[in-house]
Amino acid sequence: MSLLFEEIDSQASPLGEICLRRRRIPALGERDIYEVKLGDEFLMSSMFVEAEEALATLGLATVEGEDLRVVVGGLGLGYTAVAALRDARIAELLVVDALETVIGWHRDELVPLGKILNADPRNRYVHGSFFNLATQPNSGFDPDSAEKKFDAILLDIDHSPSEYLHAANAGFYSSEKLSLMAAQLKPAGVFAMWSQNLPEESFEALLGTVFAEVNSHVISFYNPFLGGESTNSVYVCVKGAP
Structure with missing residues (x-):
């Protein structure tokens, strides 16, 4: 094992081998960079978290009221969840992830933000498929409270609305399935x-x-x-009155 690279954990999952790694890049100084890979595919790096945090801040800035109940779909390295918990209005945060391994990394504090999430009593991990729970409004996201309604749902799982972490996720991006989630x-x-x-006009129209x-x-x-700027995007949608 090099001092500049460490594989912290690697386990089989229903989606393939998933591993957590830590590295240092000398040109970037004394900074630990955490990475998650699924098979040969990079899922996340702690080098680039601005958009994951913006997902929480932009989404919650649009929500009115207090005592907010919020769902985060996709735990990753925890950046969206931690950014959401900075909003003092949040009373409850459910973080849904299909991979028990990823939840375990946070519970065991193998990743830096696990300690923050574990220490916040508003946070709760839910092991399950976001896409299954999102489209079953009669049971819903909270295994302890069927049909619970939420103030916000923040999703960061697929690479984009047209590039999926798993082919089975494609069916979620339809008026029917999005309506079930919106319920x-x-x-x-x-x-x-x-x-x-960048934002896709066809997906904006679908939303x-x-x-x-x-x-x-x-x-x-x-x-x-790249020696320059990169871009991600965040879609923010508001449900209409019944």
């Missing part, structure tokens, strides 16, 4: 979603068939590998 939002509730790509208001935000951040 779990309170009136004027917010659905926000991260994408690695417009379900939500009363759809806005897209481009998030720019410095990418040292």
Whole structure:
């Protein structure tokens, strides 16, 4: 094992081999970089978290009221969840992830933000498929409270609305399935979603068939590998009155 690279954990999962790694890049100084890989595919790096945090801040900025109940779909390295918990209005945060291994990394504090999430009593991990729970409004996201309604649902799982972590996820991106998810939002509730790509007009139009208001935000951040700016996007949608 090099001092510049460590594989912290690697386990089989229903989606393939998933591993957590830590590395240092000398040109970037004394900074530990955490990475998650699924098979040969990079899922996340702690080098680039601006858009994951913006998913929480932009989504919650659109929500009105206090004592907010919020769902985060996709735990990753925890950046969206931790950014959401910075909002003092949150009373309850459910973080849904299909991979028990990823939840275990946080519970065992193998990743830096696990300690923050574990220490916050508002946070609760839910092991399950976001896409299955999202489209079953009679049971819903909370295994302890069927049909619970939420103020916001923040989604960061697929690479984009047209590039999926797993082919089975494609069916979620339809008016029918998005409407089932929206049924779990309170009136004027917010659905926000991260994408690695610039906003897609076809997806904005699809969201417009379900939500009363759809806005897209481009998030720019410095990418040292490119020596310039990279971009992701965040879609923020507001549910209409019943």
